Amino acid sequence: MNWHEEYRKKYKELKEKGVPFFPDVVLLDTIAACLVFALLVYLAAFHPPHLEGLADPTDTNYTPRPEWYFLFLFQALKFFPGSMEAVAAIILPGALLGVLFLVPFLDRGPERHPFDRPLWTGLGIFGLCVYAGLTWAASKSPLANPAEEKRPDVIAGKRLYAQLSCAYCHQIKNEGGRVGPALDRLSDATTDEWLSKHLRDPQAGTPGSRMPKMNLLDDEVSALTAYIRSYNPNDPFTPAAPKLFAENCSACHRIRGEGGDLAPDLSEIGAMRDKAHIQKYIQDPAQFNPDSTMPAYKGQLKDHEIEDLSRYLARQRRR
Amino acid sequence: MSCCEGGSPQPETPEAIGRRAFLSRAAAVLGGLIGAVLAGVGLGYFISPALRKKVGSWVDLGRAGSFKPGAPVLVEYTQRKRDSWITSESRSSAWVVTENGKDFTAFDPRCTHLGCPFRWHAEEKKFLCPCHTASFDINGKVLGGPPPRPLDRYETKLENGQLLILPKKQEHA
Amino acid sequence: MSAVYLWLCERAGIDKIWETLFARKVPHAKGPAAWLYTLGSATLMIFTIQFITGALLAMSYAPSPDHAYDSVRFIDDHVLLGRLVHGLHHWGATFMVVLTALHMMRTYFMGAYKYPRELTWMVGVGLFLLVLGFSFTGYLLPWDQKAYWATVVGGNIAGQTPVFGPYISKIRLGGEDMGAATLTRFYAIHVLVLPALIAGAIGVHLFLVIWNGISETPKRAGKQVAP
Numbered sequence: 001m002n003w004h005e006e007y008r009k010k011y012k013e014l015k016e017k018g019v020p021f022f023p024d025v026v027l028l029d030t031i032a033a034c035l036v037f038a039l040l041v042y043l044a045a046f047h048p049p050h051l052e053g054l055a056d057p058t059d060t061n062y063t064p065r066p067e068w069y070f071l072f073l074f075q076a077l078k079f080f081p082g083s084m085e086a087v088a089a090i091i092l093p094g095a096l097l098g099v100l101f102l103v104p105f106l107d108r109g110p111e112r113h114p115f116d117r118p119l120w121t122g123l124g125i126f127g128l129c130v131y132a133g134l135t136w137a138a139s140k141s142p143l144a145n146p147a148e149e150k151r152p153d154v155i156a157g158k159r160l161y162a163q164l165s166c167a168y169c170h171q172i173k174n175e176g177g178r179v180g181p182a183l184d185r186l187s188d189a190t191t192d193e194w195l196s197k198h199l200r201d202p203q204a205g206t207p208g209s210r211m212p213k214m215n216l217l218d219d220e221v222s223a224l225t226a227y228i229r230s231y232n233p234n235d236p237f238t239p240a241a242p243k244l245f246a247e248n249c250s251a252c253h254r255i256r257g258e259g260g261d262l263a264p265d266l267s268e269i270g271a272m273r274d275k276a277h278i279q280k281y282i283q284d285p286a287q288f289n290p291d292s293t294m295p296a297y298k299g300q301l302k303d304h305e306i307e308d309l310s311r312y313l314a315r316q317r318r319r
Numbered sequence: 320m321s322c323c324e325g326g327s328p329q330p331e332t333p334e335a336i337g338r339r340a341f342l343s344r345a346a347a348v349l350g351g352l353i354g355a356v357l358a359g360v361g362l363g364y365f366i367s368p369a370l371r372k373k374v375g376s377w378v379d380l381g382r383a384g385s386f387k388p389g390a391p392v393l394v395e396y397t398q399r400k401r402d403s404w405i406t407s408e409s410r411s412s413a414w415v416v417t418e419n420g421k422d423f424t425a426f427d428p429r430c431t432h433l434g435c436p437f438r439w440h441a442e443e444k445k446f447l448c449p450c451h452t453a454s455f456d457i458n459g460k461v462l463g464g465p466p467p468r469p470l471d472r473y474e475t476k477l478e479n480g481q482l483l484i485l486p487k488k489q490e491h492a
Numbered sequence: 493m494s495a496v497y498l499w500l501c502e503r504a505g506i507d508k509i510w511e512t513l514f515a516r517k518v519p520h521a522k523g524p525a526a527w528l529y530t531l532g533s534a535t536l537m538i539f540t541i542q543f544i545t546g547a548l549l550a551m552s553y554a555p556s557p558d559h560a561y562d563s564v565r566f567i568d569d570h571v572l573l574g575r576l577v578h579g580l581h582h583w584g585a586t587f588m589v590v591l592t593a594l595h596m597m598r599t600y601f602m603g604a605y606k607y608p609r610e611l612t613w614m615v616g617v618g619l620f621l622l623v624l625g626f627s628f629t630g631y632l633l634p635w636d637q638k639a640y641w642a643t644v645v646g647g648n649i650a651g652q653t654p655v656f657g658p659y660i661s662k663i664r665l666g667g668e669d670m671g672a673a674t675l676t677r678f679y680a681i682h683v684l685v686l687p688a689l690i691a692g693a694i695g696v697h698l699f700l701v702i703w704n705g706i707s708e709t710p711k712r713a714g715k716q717v718a719p
Contacts, residue, residue, distance in 0.1 A: 003607075003717045004607050004608070006717045007607060007608075007717050008608070010717060010718070011519075011705065011708065014519045014708055015517050015518065015519055015705055016517065017519075017520065018517040018518050018519045018520045019517065019518060019520045020339075020514075020515055020516070020517055020518075021513075021514055021515070021516050021517070021518050022343070022346075022514035022515060023339060023342035023343040023345075023346050024342060025518055025526075025529070026346045026514070027342045027345055027346040027349075028526055028527065028529070028530050029346075029530045029533040029534070030345075030346045030349040030350045030353075031349060031530075032527065032530035032531075032533070032534050033349075033350075033353060033530070033533060033534050033537045034349050034352065034353060036534045036537070036538065036587065036591070037353050037356070037537065037541075040538070040541070040580060040583055040584060040587055041356065041580070043579070043583040044576055044578075044579030044580040044582070044583050045576060045579065047579070047583075048568070048575050048576075048578065048579040048582075049578060049579055049582040049583075049634075051561075051564060051565065051568065051634055051636050052636040052637040052638045053636060053637050054561045054635065054636060054637070055557070055561070055635045055636055055637055055639065055640030055641075056637060056640075057640065057669075057670070057671075059637065062637050062641050063641075064638065064641030064642045064644065064645050065638075065642070066642050066645065066646070067586075067627065067631065067642070069586075069589050069590075069627075073649070077649075085652050086652040086653065086654050086657075089649045089652045090649075090650075090652055090653045090654070091654075097617070097621070100617055101614055101617045103600070103605055103613065104605045104606060104607075104609075104610035104613050104614070105610070107603070107605075107606070108606070108607075109606075109715060110606075110715065110716065110717040110718075111603065111713065111714065111715055111716075112602060112603035112604070112606060112707075112710035112713075112718075113603070113710040113711060113712045113713065114601045114602070114603070114710070115712060116710075116712060116713065116714055116715075117603060120600075120603075121601060124597070124600050124601060128597075152565075156565075201379065204479065204481075213379075214399070215378065215379075215396075215397055215398055215399045215408070216399060217376050217399050217401060217406070218376060220399070220406070353537070357541065357544060360573050360576060360577060360580070361544055361545075361548060361577075363572050363573045364548050364571060364572060364573045364574060364577050365548065365551075366572075367571050367572030367573070367574075370572060371570070371572070403552070403563070403566055403570075404552075404554065404559055404562035404563040404565065404566035405559060405562070
C-alpha cells in the first residue's frame, strides 16, 4: 500500500497546521457534554423509570417488549418462518456484525469522503433505513395485552396479600378460602377507615372475629387497603351515568341483558378493569387496541361525563 | 465556529494567549458544572442513611388494666419490622411499669451500660443487671454501678383501654 | 503550588503527560463538522456517569429474586435522591447506546476507519458490543415483569443458535430455568466482568486515538490521498 506513507506525511503536515486539543477542542467537547448532561438530568428527573409489578414467572398473559433499540430484531423475526428463525435471530445479525467489524479491510482505498465511496455510503444508508423501517413497523404493531398501569400501593398490597396467606380464608375472584368474607364484593358501606382499623386489630371493631392480628406496619395497612379497594371501587356515580350508557353505549354493549350484542358484555367489566383504565379506554380505544371499531369519545362526551360513566362501569361487578 | 478558529503556526500574539486563557476557563467552568451536579447528587445519595429518620411503629401490649401497679413485668411482643427493603417479624420485649394503673412507663430491656438484659427483684424493689452489678430504681434512675444514664424509655400511649408502646433505639451522643 | 507542581513533574512527569494528552495538536475541523467530533467524548462522559450511579445503586441493591424488586423500590422511595440516581442510570443506558451508535456513524461515513485507524475501529465495534451487553444484563436487574419477560425472550432468541443453542441457553441462565442463579449471574457480569472488559477496551481505544491522531474531516478528492 504505497498511499500509506503519503497519507502519514500529509496528515503530519495537517496536524502541524492544526489547533491544540486543549483548550480549542476540549471546549467544544465540554459544551456538547453539558447539553447531553442537561438532557439526561431532565429525563431522569421528569421521566423516572417505571417499575412494573414484581416478576411473575407463572403469568402467561404478559406480552414482553424489548427496549426500543432492539425492536428491529423483534420485527425481523416476523419475516422468517419458525424453522428459519435462527437465520433472523443469530446468523444475519452475526454476519452483519462481522462485516461491520471487518469494514476497514473491505474498503481499503485512500478515498474518505462519503461521495467518493458510493458503495459503502450507500450500504450504510441502506442499513440505517432498514433499521429505522423495522423499528417503526414494530412500534406500530398492536399489543395483545396492553400493560395495565397499576398504582404502586395496589401492587404492594397484592404481594402482602399473598405473603400473609390471606387467601387461606378470603376469596378474590372466586379463589381462596371461605372462612372469611369474599373481598371483591364488600358492601358499599365498607370505608377505607373501617378497613384499615380492621386490618390493624380485627377484634377491636368486630369482637369475636376469627381473623388474627398481624402487627402490620402503617404502610402495609394502607397498601392492603388500597389493594382490597381496587376490587371494590366506591366512587359514587350520578344518576346520569346509566342514562349516558343507555344513550351512547347500549347500541353495542349490554349490561345484565340490556343492550346490543355487537361488542363485549360489560356486566362484569368492573371485576376486570379499574376505573382509570376504563376512562382511558372510553377516551380513545385505539391506544389499547388499534383494531377496535369503537369510536373515541374524547370530545364526543364531556370529560366529566366520561368520568361519571367510567365510575358507573367500574361498579359493574357480580354481586 | 468563532471559538475554534485560529491556532495559526505563527508565534503567539497577546490576543492568542488571552483567547487561549478564556477558552481554558470556559471549558473548566462547564466541566466543573457537570462535576458539581454529579458530586452533589452522588454525595446526597451516599450520606442519606445519616439523614433518614427512623420511624417506629406502635405496638399493642394488651389491656392496660391487666398490669398490676407497682409490679414491673417483662412483656414479650411480636413486631413487624422493616430492615431497609426486608420486612420481617421479630420478637422483642419491654419492661412495663405502672404505679397507679393510669400512667405507664416502658423501658428498653437492655441495660444502658453495655446492653445486658436486666431483671426486676421484687424483694429489693430494684432492677438489677447481672453483668456489672448495676442497679436502677422503679423509675429507671441509676442507683449504683457503671451505667452512664437512666434506663431508656419507649413512648407509651393508651388507646381504647389498650397500652401501646413505640419501641425505638435511643440515640446517644 | 508551583513547588508541588515541580515535585510532581520530577517524579510523575505530569508535564509530559499533559503535553501528550492535551497540548497535542489536532487537525482543524471547521464549521459544524467540528461538533461531530464531540460524540466520542460525550459517550465517555455518560460512561463515567454510569459508573458513578451504578456504584451508588449497587449499595442498596440485592441481587436475589426475593429482594431485588423491593430493593429497587426502596431506592426509588426511601433513599435521598434515589429516584434521580436510578433515573440517571436508566436513561444513561439509552444514551450510551445512542451516542455510541452516532459516534460509529460519524466514523463510518467519514471513512475514518481507514489506514492507520483500522484497529481503533475494531476495538470500537467491540466497545459497542460491550455496551449492548451492559444494556441486556442491566435490563433484568429490577426483576419486574418487563425485565423478566424481556430476558426470557432474549434467551429464547439466543437458544435458536444452531447446534450450541441449548448449551448457550443454560450457560446464560445459570441453569435450566430463569431464576436466582440467572439474576446473580447477570449481576456479576453487569458489575464486574463487563466493567473490567470495557475499562481495558476504552483504554486501548483512547490510546489509539492519541497515537494515530484524530482523523481529519474528509475532502472530496476522488482516488487521491487527501487528508
